[in-house]
Amino acid sequence: MNASMRELALAARDAAAAIAALSTTAKRAALNRMADEIERQCAAILAANALDVEAAIAAGRADALVDRLRLDPTRLAGVAAGVRAVADLPDPVGQVTRRETRPNGIRVERVRIPLGLIAMIYEARPNVTADAAALCFMAGNVVLLRGGSEAFHSNQAIAAALRDALRASGLPPAAITLIEDLRRESVLELLQLTDLVDLAIPRGGESLIRFVAEHARVPVIKHYRGVCHLYVDASADAELALRLLIDGKTTRPAVCNALETLLVHADLAPAFVPRAVAALRRRGVQVRGCERTRALAPDVEPADEADYAAEFLDLVIAVRVVDDLDAAIEHIRRYGSDHTEVIAASDEAAIERFVGALRSAVIMVNASSRFSDGGELGLGAEIGISTTRLHAYGPMGAEALTIERFVVRGEGQIRHAPDE
Amino acid sequence: MNASMRELALAARDAAAAIAALSTTAKRAALNRMADEIERQCAAILAANALDVEAAIAAGRADALVDRLRLDPTRLAGVAAGVRAVADLPDPVGQVTRRETRPNGIRVERVRIPLGLIAMIYEARPNVTADAAALCFMAGNVVLLRGGSEAFHSNQAIAAALRDALRASGLPPAAITLIEDLRRESVLELLQLTDLVDLAIPRGGESLIRFVAEHARVPVIKHYRGVCHLYVDASADAELALRLLIDGKTTRPAVCNALETLLVHADLAPAFVPRAVAALRRRGVQVRGCERTRALAPDVEPADEADYAAEFLDLVIAVRVVDDLDAAIEHIRRYGSDHTEVIAASDEAAIERFVGALRSAVIMVNASSRFSDGGELGLGAEIGISTTRLHAYGPMGAEALTIERFVVRGEGQIRHAPDE
Numbered sequence: 001m002n003a004s005m006r007e008l009a010l011a012a013r014d015a016a017a018a019i020a021a022l023s024t025t026a027k028r029a030a031l032n033r034m035a036d037e038i039e040r041q042c043a044a045i046l047a048a049n050a051l052d053v054e055a056a057i058a059a060g061r062a063d064a065l066v067d068r069l070r071l072d073p074t075r076l077a078g079v080a081a082g083v084r085a086v087a088d089l090p091d092p093v094g095q096v097t098r099r100e101t102r103p104n105g106i107r108v109e110r111v112r113i114p115l116g117l118i119a120m121i122y123e124a125r126p127n128v129t130a131d132a133a134a135l136c137f138m139a140g141n142v143v144l145l146r147g148g149s150e151a152f153h154s155n156q157a158i159a160a161a162l163r164d165a166l167r168a169s170g171l172p173p174a175a176i177t178l179i180e181d182l183r184r185e186s187v188l189e190l191l192q193l194t195d196l197v198d199l200a201i202p203r204g205g206e207s208l209i210r211f212v213a214e215h216a217r218v219p220v221i222k223h224y225r226g227v228c229h230l231y232v233d234a235s236a237d238a239e240l241a242l243r244l245l246i247d248g249k250t251t252r253p254a255v256c257n258a259l260e261t262l263l264v265h266a267d268l269a270p271a272f273v274p275r276a277v278a279a280l281r282r283r284g285v286q287v288r289g290c291e292r293t294r295a296l297a298p299d300v301e302p303a304d305e306a307d308y309a310a311e312f313l314d315l316v317i318a319v320r321v322v323d324d325l326d327a328a329i330e331h332i333r334r335y336g337s338d339h340t341e342v343i344a345a346s347d348e349a350a351i352e353r354f355v356g357a358l359r360s361a362v363i364m365v366n367a368s369s370r371f372s373d374g375g376e377l378g379l380g381a382e383i384g385i386s387t388t389r390l391h392a393y394g395p396m397g398a399e400a401l402t403i404e405r406f407v408v409r410g411e412g413q414i415r416h417a418p419d420e
Numbered sequence: 421m422n423a424s425m426r427e428l429a430l431a432a433r434d435a436a437a438a439i440a441a442l443s444t445t446a447k448r449a450a451l452n453r454m455a456d457e458i459e460r461q462c463a464a465i466l467a468a469n470a471l472d473v474e475a476a477i478a479a480g481r482a483d484a485l486v487d488r489l490r491l492d493p494t495r496l497a498g499v500a501a502g503v504r505a506v507a508d509l510p511d512p513v514g515q516v517t518r519r520e521t522r523p524n525g526i527r528v529e530r531v532r533i534p535l536g537l538i539a540m541i542y543e544a545r546p547n548v549t550a551d552a553a554a555l556c557f558m559a560g561n562v563v564l565l566r567g568g569s570e571a572f573h574s575n576q577a578i579a580a581a582l583r584d585a586l587r588a589s590g591l592p593p594a595a596i597t598l599i600e601d602l603r604r605e606s607v608l609e610l611l612q613l614t615d616l617v618d619l620a621i622p623r624g625g626e627s628l629i630r631f632v633a634e635h636a637r638v639p640v641i642k643h644y645r646g647v648c649h650l651y652v653d654a655s656a657d658a659e660l661a662l663r664l665l666i667d668g669k670t671t672r673p674a675v676c677n678a679l680e681t682l683l684v685h686a687d688l689a690p691a692f693v694p695r696a697v698a699a700l701r702r703r704g705v706q707v708r709g710c711e712r713t714r715a716l717a718p719d720v721e722p723a724d725e726a727d728y729a730a731e732f733l734d735l736v737i738a739v740r741v742v743d744d745l746d747a748a749i750e751h752i753r754r755y756g757s758d759h760t761e762v763i764a765a766s767d768e769a770a771i772e773r774f775v776g777a778l779r780s781a782v783i784m785v786n787a788s789s790r791f792s793d794g795g796e797l798g799l800g801a802e803i804g805i806s807t808t809r810l811h812a813y814g815p816m817g818a819e820a821l822t823i824e825r826f827v828v829r830g831e832g833q834i835r836h837a838p839d840e
Contacts, residue, residue, distance in 0.1 A: 017753075021776055100798045106787050108797050113779060115809055194633070198809050213614070219639070219810045240832035247834035333437075355827055356441055359533060367526050367830030376835065377528050377826060378520045389535055389618050390639045391811035393823045403813045406797060407775055410787030412660035412764075414667035415796065 005189040008177050009196040012142040013117050015172035020114045020140045024091035026169075027138055031087035034165040035080040038130060041161040042076055047155035049126065056150055064254060068124045069150055079130045079158070082381065086134040089380040092399040093140040106410040112402040114140030116198035119190055120383070121146045121212055123204035126154035132201075133162050133176045135383050139401035144197070146179040146187060148204070156180065184211075191195075200227040203384045206311075221391060223384035225311040226256030226339035228369045231328040233345035233355065234267040238275070238364060241344035245276055248342065250283045250368040254313045256385060257340050257372040261308060261318045263328045266292070269321045273297055277319070285315045292321035308335040325350050329357045336360060338387055340372040340394075361387060361394035425564075425609040428597055429616040433537050435592035436513075440534045440560045444511035446589070451507035451554055453585040455500040458550060461581040461632055462496055468577035469546065476570055484674060488544045489570055499550045501580070502801065506554040509800040512819040513560040526830040532822040534560030536618035539610055540803070541566045545622035546574035552621075553582050553596045559821035564617070566599040566607060568624070576600065611636040623804045625804040626731075641811060643804035645731040646676030646759035648789045651748040651774065653765035654687040659694070660786060661764035665696055668762065668789040670703045674733045676805060677760050677792040681728060681738045686712070687820045691739045693717055697739070705735045712741035726749050728755040745770050749777045756780060758807055760792040760814075781807060781814035 022030075038045065056066045071079075098110040118141050120132045129145055136143040147155040159178035166173045179186060193202060193216050202212035202280040203223040215222055230248055232241040248259035264272055269292065277287050277297035287293075288303035300319070307318040307330070322328045332341055342360040343354045355363050362372040372395065374382025380395030386392045392400035442450075458465065469491040476486045482540040491499075499666050518530040540552045549565055556563040567575040579598035586593045599606060611620060614637050622632035625642040633642055648778050652661040668679035684692055689712065692741055697717035707713075709725035720739070728751070742748045752761055760782040763774045775783050782792040792815065794802020799817030806812045812820035 017777065020779070102796070102798060106791060116779065214637070217634070219808065221810075237710070237832070243832055243834050247836055249838040357437065359440070359536065360825070362826040362828065365827070365829040366832055367828050368834045370835035371526060371828060371830075371833070372826075376522070378522060388639065389823055390641075391823075394826045403809055403811075405780070406782040406792075406814045407785070408782065408787050408791060408797070409785040410791075412657070412663055412786055413791070414663050414788040415790035416667055416671040 003181075005179070005181075005186055006193060006196070008144060008179060009117060009190070009193050011174040012144055012177050013196050015175040016116055016142045017112075018172060019137065019142055019175045020093070022140065023135065024235045027091065027140075028087040030165060030169040030171060031083055031134055031138065031417045033169055034130070034134065034162050035083040035087070037161040037165040038076065038080040038083065038158065041157065041164075042073065045076060045154065045157040045161065046071060046073070047344065048153035051153040052126075052151055061150070065124055065150065069126065069154070071154060073124060075127070079127045082127070083130055083134045086138050086381050086398070089138055089398050091138065092402045097404055098340065104413050106408050106413050109407045110404040111407050112399070113405055114390060115401055115403055117142050117144065117196055118401065119144045119146065119194070119197050119200040119218070121187060121200060121202045121204075121208065123148040123208060124150050126151040126158060128203065129155045129158045129178070130162065131381065132383055133159070135381055135398055136401055139398045141401055142175040144177050144179055144190065146190065147360060149182045151184065167288060179251050187212070189213055191218055194218050201383060219388045221388045221396070224336040224339075224387040226258070226385070227260050227311050227335060227337040228257060228308065228340045228342070228372070229263055229332050229336060230259050230342040230344065231263040231325075231332070232265060232268060232272060233343060233350050234265040235347035235350055236268060236344040237346060238268070238272050241272065242276060242279060244342055244344055244366070244368050246279060246283065249280065249285055249317050250315065251370060253315050256311070257369050258313070259342070260312055261320065261333055261335070263320050265321050265325070265328070266321055266323050271294060273319065273321065280317060283315070285316055285317055287319055289319040290321060296321070301385060311337070329354065332358055332360075338389065339385065340364065340369045342367070342369050359389075423540065423601075425599070425601075425606055426613060426616070428564060428599060429537060429610070429613050431594040432597050433566055433616050435595040436534075436536055436562045436594060438755075439557065439562055439595045440513070444561065447511065447558055447560070448507040450585060450589040450591060451503055453559065453589055454550070454554065454582045455503040455507070457581040457585040458500040458503065458578065461577065461584070462493065462641060465496060465574065465577040465581065466491060466493070467740040468573035471573045472546075475802065480716060481570070482486070482802070485544055485570065487821055489546065489574070491546060495547070499547045502547070503550055503554045503663050506558050506801050506818070509558055509818050510642045511558065524833050526828050526833050529827045530695050530824045531827050532819070533825055535821055535823055537562050537564065537616055538742050539564045539566065539617050539620040541607060541620060541624075542624045542629065543568040544570050546571040546578060548623065549598070549800065550582065552592045552803055553579070555801055555818055555828055556821055557596065559818045561821055562595040564599055564610065566610065571604045572602065577735070586711050596680065607632070608635055611638055614638050621803060641806045641808045641816070644807040645757040646678070646754060646805070647680050647729065647731050647757040648760040648762070648792070649681045649683055649752050649756060650679050650762040650764065650789065651683040651752070652685060652688060652692060653745060653763060653767060654685040655767035655770055656685075656688060656764040658688070659765060662699060663693065664764055664786070666699060666703065668703055669700065669737050670735065671790060673735050677789050678733070679737065679762070679789050680728060680730060680732055681740065681755070683740050683742050683751055685745070685748070686741050686743050689713075689716060693741065693753055700737060703735070705737055707737055707739055710741060713739045716741070717750070733778055745773060749774065752778055752780075758809070759788045759805065760784065761779045762789050779804070779809075
């Protein structure tokens with residue numbers, strides 16, 4: 001008999017005040033203990049992972065999924081190292097972001113406090129269990145983890161190690177709770193707990209995100225598609241643009257900050273497109289292009305509307321020649337997913353117009369889309385990349401798992417003069 | 421035939437890029453023009469308002485509602501002055517909140533951009549039409565305004581003035597759109613437009629907020645109940661506590677930052693409760709108390725669970741004697757609405773424990789709950805007071821109508837070394 005989501009959430013919530021009140025030192029000690037426990041329980045975690053991997057292979061799952069699922073001693077050491085890295089982050093809780101003394105003498109401070117109870121809903125990769133739990137914990141939150149069925153045993157073993165570390169630290173294990181009920185109904189129930197769950201973070205494929213977004217009554221920050229563009233301006237350095245193109249498209253095509261579409265200014269197209277297509281092809285990338293692209297690089301397959309909107313997550317790219325910067329902006333506004341856009345250009349006016357006209361979470365000027373990542377951008381770690389234009393937009397680190405509130409100190413100030 | 425919500429939202433969204441790109445100077449000029457137009461169209465607005473007031477009286481609506489609805493030349497001048505005050509606010513758009521150069525040389529900036537399209541859903545008071553439109557506009561957003569039926573003609577007249585000012589400024593009037601379709605279905609439709617609406621802000625009574633929260637598929641920041649507490653510690657200065665009590669409860673009982681419950685430390689209760697009850701009674705406040713309160717101040721009516729959870733919005737208060745600070749914290753955690761809590765105390769340890777243990781949006785230490793207001797706390801203006809623990813918590817000013825995104829500048833940096 002599974003515990004109901006409400007029971008699990010209530011137990012987590014009961015632990016919330018204790019976790020929120022922890023000192024930075026205490027949180028760091030507990031996180032380092034979690035990393036130690038992951039290493040100490042290495043054999044058990046790998047054995048559990050083997051069950052998941054076998055089941056995935058038996059079920060005929062794609063190699064890419066099996067690979068994402070698989071842990072080995074090196075990867076597990078990486079998971080533990082990730083938890084230790086979170087322990088070294090600055091503690092966002094208690095940070096005073098603003099101070100002001102008002103004319104009446106009251107001192108107004110904005111102070112970061114934890115969000116509270118976070119429900120993390122994710123898929124295949126078992127490392128997310130440790131990463132998300134660690135980051136939520138460092139920000140003073142309690143977390144309900146709802147991983148995918150493929151990684152069930154791995155998640156169970158990792159969560160057990162984390163909870164052992166909480167217990168050994170004298171902290172309530174309910175602060176990190178793995179939901180073991182894998183029915184879809186349990187997610188549905190979780191998403192209705194508006195009195196308990198402060199934030200749901202879905203992270204995974206499109207159908208997962210859609211399911212959560214459609215059914216949630218609790219606040220949701222989506223970690224959705226990255227249809228990332230590289231626009232190569234007439235003023236671009238072609239070598240630089242080529243480098244960004246290859247890095248963005250080919251180094252890890254299955255991640256959300258990989259490039260999906262190349263837009264090339266018509267003036268540069270005759271010189272750039274043939275080289276770009278050849279370089280992509282040499283690396284096994286399938287190129288789908290507009291008519292003008294195809295005129296410049298024969299044997300390119302035709303691109304259609306669906307290709308421009310696609311997050312290929314694979315060695316496939318759409319290429320389009322555009323008349324000018326405005327046409328590039330219009331294309332991105334129409335087909336983009338507000339995740340990450342790149343401009344290669346040397347013309348400052350073009351750069352500023354590109355930055356100003358687009359509302360994507362991350363704009364890269366002469367830098368690779370692959371830097372759209374919490375670690376690369378200086379957040380230390382990330383729980384994901386938000387495409388929700390509220391609270392946090394782009395890579396979300398520990399700070400984005402807190403909220404600023406007001407603490408006001410006075411000496412008896414009142415708003416209206418007393419009437420007696 | 422009413423325009424569909426999708427059509428109105430699409431038209432507003434078409435105006436969004438132009439508004440987002442406006443300079444501070446252009447926004448200030450347009451806002452001052454809006455204030456001018458409100459004054460210039462004073463007669464038309466007051467005539468429209470008279471229709472609403474007559475209808476409300478004819479419908480037998482409560483005096484308090486009729487009063488909130490009524491405009492006169494002085495109040496309308498106040499509305500125009502409010503719009504001019506917004507024009508004087510610092511422009512949050514374009515603000516760089518952080519800058520960092522990473523080891524690889526890329527420069528990472530966090531820059532504020534507008535949220536986009538905001539749907540404001542509110543009730544009776546017609547001044548909200550101008551206030552909300554002005555604040556959204558200053559933050560570079562476009563706004564759909566869905567006011568209540570009671571203020572329909574007033575809202576129409578005010579919106580007409582605002583849109584005339586937009587036109588005169590050469591800006592698309594769709595940037596400020598009043599929804600004239602007053603059917604509940606239209607709100608429902610609006611709340612489903614996840615591809616167009618970036619944020620819905622409901623502001624009004626409990627049933628409005630609940631309706632929006634239950635039906636919205638777009639992100640919502642609720643402006644919900646304020647069940648605000650004053651805790652008088654054993655270490656409190658009784659005179660100071662009494663001043664906070666009277667200011668918090670009696671100066672404007674119908675607003676959300678008014679006090680609803682008084683908690684008194686048992687040690688101070690014999691000296692404080694009789695004085696407090698007498699002072700409240702002198703100002704016409706009905707007092708409902710726990711058994712210990714009633715033992716100290718006879719003729720106090722008994723308070724029940726419902727009284728502790730109530731937002732009276734009236735000259736009624738619940739009073740409870742608590743054993744100690746922990747009991748006060750427990751009471752507030754149980755019955756509070758996370759809006760604003762006040763402690764009167766001189767013991768620093770007690771103060772810090774109160775601040776740390778509670779997760780309310782605003783904590784006042786020896787200052788009146790009535791300062792829980794964007795203007796009083798230095799935001800210049802507010803669109804409301806968020807009780808949603810995400811994005812903005814507590815009074816929301818212009819800055820809370822923007823989001824930080826990443827702008828990264830490099831010289832061709834890539835994440836992986838090229839393989840050739």
